Amino acid sequence: MKQIMQMLEQNPAEISTPCYFYSISRLKQNFNALKAALGTQVILSVKANSNTDLLVRSTNFMNDGFEVASISELQTIVGGDRIRYVNNPSADKKFFRAAISGKARLIIDSIDQLEIVAELAERRPPAGVILRLNPVVLKQFNNAHPKVRPDQFGMDWDTACTAIEICKEKNLPLMGFHLFKGSYSFERSAMATVDSVKIIIAEMEKRYGQPLSFANLGGGFSERWQEAKFDYDAYREKLAELPQHITLAHESGRGLMASIGHFAVRVRYVKQIDNEYYAICDGGIAQNFLLAQTENTLRRLRTPTLWQPQPSDEKAACKFVGSSCSKDDVIGKQSEDHVLPQPGDICIFDYCGAYNASYTVAPFLQLPAATTYIIE
Numbered sequence: 001m002k003q004i005m006q007m008l009e010q011n012p013a014e015i016s017t018p019c020y021f022y023s024i025s026r027l028k029q030n031f032n033a034l035k036a037a038l039g040t041q042v043i044l045s046v047k048a049n050s051n052t053d054l055l056v057r058s059t060n061f062m063n064d065g066f067e068v069a070s071i072s073e074l075q076t077i078v079g080g081d082r083i084r085y086v087n088n089p090s091a092d093k094k095f096f097r098a099a100i101s102g103k104a105r106l107i108i109d110s111i112d113q114l115e116i117v118a119e120l121a122e123r124r125p126p127a128g129v130i131l132r133l134n135p136v137v138l139k140q141f142n143n144a145h146p147k148v149r150p151d152q153f154g155m156d157w158d159t160a161c162t163a164i165e166i167c168k169e170k171n172l173p174l175m176g177f178h179l180f181k182g183s184y185s186f187e188r189s190a191m192a193t194v195d196s197v198k199i200i201i202a203e204m205e206k207r208y209g210q211p212l213s214f215a216n217l218g219g220g221f222s223e224r225w226q227e228a229k230f231d232y233d234a235y236r237e238k239l240a241e242l243p244q245h246i247t248l249a250h251e252s253g254r255g256l257m258a259s260i261g262h263f264a265v266r267v268r269y270v271k272q273i274d275n276e277y278y279a280i281c282d283g284g285i286a287q288n289f290l291l292a293q294t295e296n297t298l299r300r301l302r303t304p305t306l307w308q309p310q311p312s313d314e315k316a317a318c319k320f321v322g323s324s325c326s327k328d329d330v331i332g333k334q335s336e337d338h339v340l341p342q343p344g345d346i347c348i349f350d351y352c353g354a355y356n357a358s359y360t361v362a363p364f365l366q367l368p369a370a371t372t373y374i375i376e
């Protein structure tokens with residue numbers, strides 16, 4: 001925020017709003033902190049923020065790998081030594097072909113996908129095959145495992161056993177398995193998952209007839225995972241119970257990306273309807289759908305920090321609305337103890353680095369896309 005304020009002080013006219021600011025140093029800090037807390041590899045889920053400039057500049061420190069879900073994401077992470085994991089239940093032959101030629105590791109969601117890979121492998125073997133296990137498997141191997149919300153991803157145990165047989169038969173390089181229990185799921189079941197994983201490793205190795213080398217235990221870290229009550233020391237001790245020949249990894253999107261991003265809009269007009277003030281901004285739901293909170297039954301709108309070219313001191317409650325004609329284009333609000341915005345003011349929202357730029361309704365009204373600034 002300090003850096004953004006400095007940029008605005010120096011040359012406000014140069015900042016083209018609506019815009020996102022992404023901080024490289026904050027991304028590095030988040031990555032190092034999560035890696036230290038877990039004591040394992042940390043893989044970035046590119047879907048949280050696939051900004052090319054940001055990703056290209058992060059490849060020099062983000063060296064445990066990138067999880068990609070599309071050919072475009074795959075192509076964004078360039079450079080021969082970058083480890084890429086392809087993971088999408090609807091990935092087709094074209095995607096797998098591109099992944100194999102790019103030496104990516106393949107996270108396999110179903111037998112159908114494995115058959116495609118086996119066929120492609122006859123010409124060119126993949127860098128590695130990882131079976132995605134559905135979370136139902138966790139409960140199967142540890143009855144004390146907390147319930148995980150059912151989902152459509154990965155394989156149940158019987159299917160995974162068939163997949164292991166296919167890997168053996170077709171000589172596919174099976175590295176291990178991948179788990180993902182959903183966003184915000186980490187703290188609730190992390191310890192119990194390790195107990196399940198211990199048995200899963202042993203069972204898979206028995207069936208495969210060879211040692212595995214890799215297990216991705218998933219993620220589910222929140223935007224503010226550092227503030228959650230969770231004993232990471234105890235977790236690292238628990239992980240040490242797993243066989244040493246297995247490289248362990250976790251993956252994160254929002255836990256790494258959310259806090260690195262700020263979103264800024266300029267106030268164009270301020271008006272009053274009855275007793276309610278509205279700051280009408282040059283961007284909103286079209287550039288940052290998530291801020292509008294339309295998917296939440298309880299809309300908890302955020303309060304932006306205001307940068308004023310000409311400071312004012314009148315205080316009032318106010319709603320911040322965007323530039324579309326949707327009633328739902330309300331991206332923030334402030335209470336009466338805040339300075340009332342003026343036209344030309346810039347409203348800055350923090351924690352906008354994950355999904356805000358990508359999970360959006362941009363084509364609506366053909367409004368302009370947000371500009372992106374990468375800052376130190």
Ligand SMILES: Cc1ncc(COP(=O)(O)O)c(C=O)c1O
Pocket residue numbers: 045048067087180182183184219220221251252253254255354
């Ligand atoms: C397989 C997988 N991994 C990682 C993520 C990233 O989740 P988050 O941003 O909550 O860390 C997702 C999100 O959908 C996912 O499906």
